[in-house]
Amino acid sequence: MSKTTIIDKEAARQIREGMKADCTKCFSLCCTALNIVASSDFSINKPAGTPCLNLQPNYSCQIHSQLRDKGFKGCTVFDCLGAGQVVSQVTFKGQSWRGNPEIGKKMFQVFPIMEQLHEMIAYVSEALSYEIPEDIADKLSIQLKKLQYLTELDADDLLALDLIMYRFSLNELLTIASNFVREKAISKLPGNRNIKDFDHARVDWIGKKLEGKDLRASDFRGAYLIASDMRNSDLREVNFIGADLRDVNLGGADLSTSMFLTQMQINSAKGNEMTRLPIYIQKPSHW
Structure with a gap:
C-alpha cells in the first residue's frame, strides 16, 4: 500500500464526526430489532423483532419526551452510530419491515451486525485522527476501507460475516495506537x-x-x-x-x-x- 492511500487525519476526523444516528432515515430498528429485559433501564420485556408498545405508525415514539420519567432510561442511552439509517436506506434500499415479515426478519438480524461494523469504523477512524506511526496508520487505513466496504454488502453477506475475526485483527492495532498517544502524554507528566x-x-x-x-x-x-x-x-x-x-x-x-x-x-x-x-x-x- 503506497503512502498516498493512507487516510489523512482530517479525513479521519470527518469520518468519526459523521458517525451519528439520523432517526428520520431509519425504520426505528432500535425500537424493534433489539431484545429488552425489564430492569431499572426498561419498564417492560420486549422480545427481539417485536415493535415496542410505544412505537407509532410513523416510526416515532409516543413518549419520546418522557422516556426517562416513564421507565425507559435505556432508550435515552442507546446510540447506533448511524447503523440504523444504513440498514434502512442502503442494505434494504428504503424498504420497511412493516407489512413484509421476510424483510423484517432479515433487517432485525442485520441491524446488530451493522452496529458492530459502525463501532469498529468509529474506533479506527478516531485512531487515524491522532499522530501515530506511519506503518500503523497504513494498516489502520487498510482496515478502515475493508470495514467501509463491508457496510455496503447485501443482507445475506452481512449475516455470514465473522465479526470476531475482524475485531481480533483490529484489537492489536488500536492498542498500539492508543499506547503511542498515551506514552507521548506520559513523557510530559512530572515524575519518572x-x-x-x-x-x-x-x-x-x-x-x-x-x-x-x-x-x-x-x-x-x-x-x-x-x-x-x-x-x-x-x-x-x-x-x-x-x-x-x-x-x-x-x-x-x-x-x-x-x-x-x-x-x-x-x-x-x-x-x-x-x-x-x-x-x-x-x-x-x-x-
Whole structure:
C-alpha cells in the first residue's frame, strides 16, 4: 500500500464526526430489532423483532419526551452510530419491515451486525485522527476501507460475516495506537513513570472515589467504573475502549482528548455543563 492511500487525519476526523444516528432515515430498528429485559433501564420485556408498545405508525415514539420519567432510561442511552439509517436506506434500499415479515426478519438480524461494523469504523477512524506511526496508520487505513466496504454488502453477506475475526485483527492495532498517544502524554507528566504505571485495564473500580484526580493517559480498557465519582478529574488521553461508564459522575471532568469514547458510554454517565467532551460527542440532553 503506497503512502498516498493512507487516510489523512482530517479525513479521519470527518469520518468519526459523521458517525451519528439520523432517526428520520431509519425504520426505528432500535425500537424493534433489539431484545429488552425489564430492569431499572426498561419498564417492560420486549422480545427481539417485536415493535415496542410505544412505537407509532410513523416510526416515532409516543413518549419520546418522557422516556426517562416513564421507565425507559435505556432508550435515552442507546446510540447506533448511524447503523440504523444504513440498514434502512442502503442494505434494504428504503424498504420497511412493516407489512413484509421476510424483510423484517432479515433487517432485525442485520441491524446488530451493522452496529458492530459502525463501532469498529468509529474506533479506527478516531485512531487515524491522532499522530501515530506511519506503518500503523497504513494498516489502520487498510482496515478502515475493508470495514467501509463491508457496510455496503447485501443482507445475506452481512449475516455470514465473522465479526470476531475482524475485531481480533483490529484489537492489536488500536492498542498500539492508543499506547503511542498515551506514552507521548506520559513523557510530559512530572515524575519518572512509564506506561505500566497507568495500566488500569479491566480494573474493578465500581463506586470508587476519584474526584479531582489526575488520571491523564490511563488505560481503562474494559474497566468497570460504574457509579464511580470522577467529578473534576483530568481524563485527557485516557483510553476508554469498552469501559463501563454507567452512572459515573463526570461533572466538571475534562475528557476533551479522551480516546475511544462512544456516545452511548457518555449517555449512560452523569455530567454537567462544565464537563468537557471530545468534539464528536454531544452532551446528553438529560445532563
